[in-house]
Amino acid sequence: MHRIIFKNFHKNLSVPSRGIYKKFISSKPAVVIGCSKNEELLQLTENGSKLNDITNGKLTSLLELSNFKGDVGKIRNFYDLHEDYPHIVVTGLGETDIKFNENEDYDENKENVRISIGAAVKSLCSDEVKSVLIDNCNLPAAAAEGALLSARKFDTFKSKKSSEEINVSLLELQNIGESLKAEWKYGMISADSQNFAATLMDTPANYLYPVLFAEAIQERFAQSSDVEVKVRDLEWIKEKQMNCFLSVGKGSINEPRFLELHYKRGGDETPIVLVGKGVTFDTGGISIKPSKGMAAMSGDMGGAACVLATLDAVDKLKLPVNMVVLVPLAENMPSGSAAKPGDVVTAMNGITVENDNTDAEGRLILADALCYSAKFHPKYLIDVATLTGAIAVALGSPCTGVYSTSQTLWEHLHQAGIESGDRMWRMPIYSYYTKQMKCSRAADLKNTQKKSGYAGSPTAAAFLKEFVSTSNWAHLDIAGVMENQGDQSYLPTGMSGRPTRTLIEMIRRIDS
Secondary structure, three states, X not given: OOOOEEOOOOOOOOOXXXXXXXXXXXXXXXXXXXXXXXXXXXXXXXXXXXXXXXXXXXXXXXXXXOOOOOOOOOEEXXXXXXXXXXXXXXXXXXXXXXXXXXXOOEOHHHHHHHHHHHHHHHHHHOOOOOEEEEOOOOOHXXXXXXXXXXXXXXXXOOOOOOOOOOEEEEOOOOOOHHHHHHHHHHHHHHHXXXXXXXXXXXXXXXXXXXXXXXXXXXXXXXXXXXXXXXXXXXXXXXXXXXXXXHHHHOXXXXXXXXXXXXXXXXXXXXXXXXXXXXXXXXXXXXXXOOOOOHHHHHHOOHHHHHHHHHHHHHHHHOOOOEEEEEEEEEEXXXXXXXXXOOEEEEOOOOOEEEEOOOOOOHHHHHHHHHHXXXXXXXXXXXXXXXXXXXXXXXXXXXXXXXXXXXXXXXXXXXXXXXXXXXXXXXXXXXXXXXXXXXXXXXXXXXXXXXXXXXXXXXXXXXXXXXXXXXXXXXXXXXXXXXXXXXXXXXXXXXXXXOOHHHHHHHHHHHHO
């Protein structure tokens, strides 16, 4: 007879010490199974039902004994029910067939799978589990995302490393077919690319200043046959007269760089152009920030990380599109050579800008990058930036603020956010906000608004719009979603890599 071991289930049942069951969870993969609820009845997935049969019904019996309700993200661990499956984790998926909730603005069924699979994998990370087989839960992309995102660790710079990252793979007790396997692969690639973005953002600035950042990207795409990486140096930036961009990096001993990446699998189609803010560290310059929380400004290149990670996924998925990714990289530092408040600089398109606040630097480096994007005649132009703290005040962390001049592009982004669970919220781009930026006595524009403290995010977007030459443009202000502090339970604490998966999904939708 099989010895049944489980923990936290019933006060009359003994619980083994951690050492006793370690051998069960280290020798073979753990298995994660989904279980939903329909009113008061529990409903295992097809994989779960097959596993229950394999264990001669012990799984359902123990679930009932443990008073498991199937609530989202709640888990139960079972040990030694079968020699091939010594560690089974059942995770609650919540109610079956939840209808779309317009107020929540995402696919709640998919998000519940991410949360539930993520909770199970996080629980396994604390044990000595080397690999885990994941139930597809009838939504394989979401299951893959929840598993891989929750398994990410960042201990590169610790002298004592944590245990190895869990190897995540698909449980195939049932024949799920090629289309669902393709969805699993899509979820794995999307999650891996978001993890790449988050790791870039987590990396300390002394290990990822502009030159090192460029080298890291060259290494990432070194094996790709479809991505061409061009690293533009200081002299090239000067030749292009990107003076707004140059003004931001003047105070640093680390030279700026401008990344230009091309991906061509879309025939004669004009490209989708992504532009990412790449301030590798932001002190605020002469308009220096308070010291509290400044360390997080190594993540101020989050826009750059997200657009590059998006290209990484597009390349691995071999989507039939053309893309150009542009990333201006600079450090914003205070020194004797730094830009000063009141300085006037001329952008690549001839517009003059008064640099009223050197801590409003992101819009300056993006201004020249947006000007440069015009040479590619983009089908769609999207810039992504940790641009303003004001967007975090307005929206918090559940969604990205989007400003767009194109209804079609907005709809693509909106629907992609519903699918990915990483939501978009449209913000206004009225001419009123543009007028607020035309308040300089010395230049065409000022990099701060006329009414200080008012509409910080919309006025920043209006500033960027002055350097855009296409009607199909969107600006994503991601400052509010830059970090994860428990807001998305399946993401580790730290930099989030958001909204990489939404951008990937958007490009997949455009392709389809």
